[in-house]
Amino acid sequence: MASGIMLSLALCLGLFTLRGRCLRMSGVSVPSVAVSGTEVKFTCNYETSPAHNDTLYSLKWYRGLEQFYEYMPRKDPPMKVYQTDHVHVDKSQSDATSVVLKDITRQTSGSFRCEVMGDKPLFETDDYWKNMTVVGAAQLCHYNLSSRRSVDSPSRRERADWCGLALCVSSEMNCCRDGEMRKSQSDATSVVLKDITRQTSGSFRCEVMGDKPLFETDDYWKNMTVVDIPTWGPRITTRPRGSKVGVHDIIHARCEVGASDPPTEISWRINRLPPPPYAQVETYRNQKRVHVSELQVQVTEDSFFKGEMVVTCRAKLLTAFDRSANVTFVDVNSPEPAGYGWLSAGSSTRASLLLVGVTVASLGMGV
Structure with missing residues (x-):
């Protein structure tokens, strides 16, 4: 038994040397902007190695310094929710990797941190955090903007904040209100909106995330102003x-x-x-x-x-x-233009040459 533990420890230490840690986090999926009154899903991306007893001991979520969620597989029940103002956990959709918040408000905004801990004997710990801002429904999305980089898999949750100051993290979520998305013309790089209005104006940002193991993220934003142009004039x-x-x-x-x-x-x-x-x-x-x-x-x-x-x-x-x-x-005091004649200042070269041609033709006919 002791030799088995020592072997696991040696393997873990070897992995620590090569990869950094036995239990490693690659990041968290937290929308940077969300819409008040909706629900959001936070995901903790981490890797364990059950073959070397490197399993999950606990997963915890914090807003600021306040813990609001805990998942410990060895406990019964494994899930525990802590009362926190403006943070309402939907237990039916939460598990060992993700937590879903429902009925979010502007006061839900904050810095969210996920902390994971591996099992014995090392109890390795790692954490990652990201900010989220909740905005009102009046700041929703309408735009036609192409991302600088294509999303790896359009069928998965694309991690695309495609609504300027609103959230649109998956293709199933319709976050447009004053205009509608043309799904037939939208794909993994572009989204087309129709029936835009003046209220569509805003700052629009596209965020893309690569797939595992690095989950690299990049974004780009631009302003768009919708105007009603004059129908006549000046x-x-x-x-x-x-x-x-x-x-x-x-x-x-x-x-x-x-x-x-x-x-x-x-x-x-x-x-x-x-x-x-x-x-x-x-x-x-x-x-x-x-x-x-x-x-x-x-x-x-x-x-x-x-x-x-x-x-x-x-x-x-x-x-x-x-x-x-x-x-x-x-x-009114300018001199009157000279009369139009052969190559006169008031006639064009083309008109004078035409007049010359007509005169020569007339002379040839004996007129």
Whole structure:
């Protein structure tokens, strides 16, 4: 009997030298973010060696410093739950590797630690911890985001926090509320959402975990903003209505863009430059939720470029909408353009050559 124990001890010490410990943990599966009112499953990933009497003596779960769960196979019953505020264990779904919490709330958030202990003679102990934050249901997921790395096995619990500030740890869980997931277009690398709304906006993170024995984890996040773009515009109306203006004239320009959410940004340019400091600009939204911007500027000699003053209104909504409209004023004192004739300054080369061709043809016909 003593020789058997010594042999087990020697084997265990050999494994300790090669692998680090007889009882070894590779990590814990704890969702970083969960939704209030749902249930979550914590899993302790560890390895034992029954062939060398390296079996589980106990498994314990803590939130912070408070123990709330214990599993000891040698006891009857093996499971014990300790009363802890805002932590409610579902015994029917908990066992020697996992514990399920039900009816979680925002107060359930915290640092969760799993501690495992091997059996005699060494009673080797190892632990691992991870944070979990519980959020309200208003912060649920809607996005179309591809992960940087594919999940090893789509059929298993994928460990993918695919809901931005919500939890979606398995393909069976539907965590989308304001939009629906297109399952037919979703796979192990991408998820497609339909019927998204403004409330879909948020920070979205994809987390992937490799399979055993290392269970390496990586994640990446990005922000997405859903907008309602204008259905028309921009439109410009001006006073005076004529196309000719002179120095000291006052130009009134009004630019309108259809309703949008968030509001569309309207900016002005005169000959591709910002309006001068003395120009007056007023931007507002009228009772019909139309975005309006009014520009008032006095014409000076510097307002013209090659005898023209081009006033441009640009309407921009993030990267989803970007359109411009412009109106051109001509200096009333500019000389009248030269008459259109053969290769005249006021005619195009193509038109002049066409006229030359027609004249030559007419002369050939004796007209």
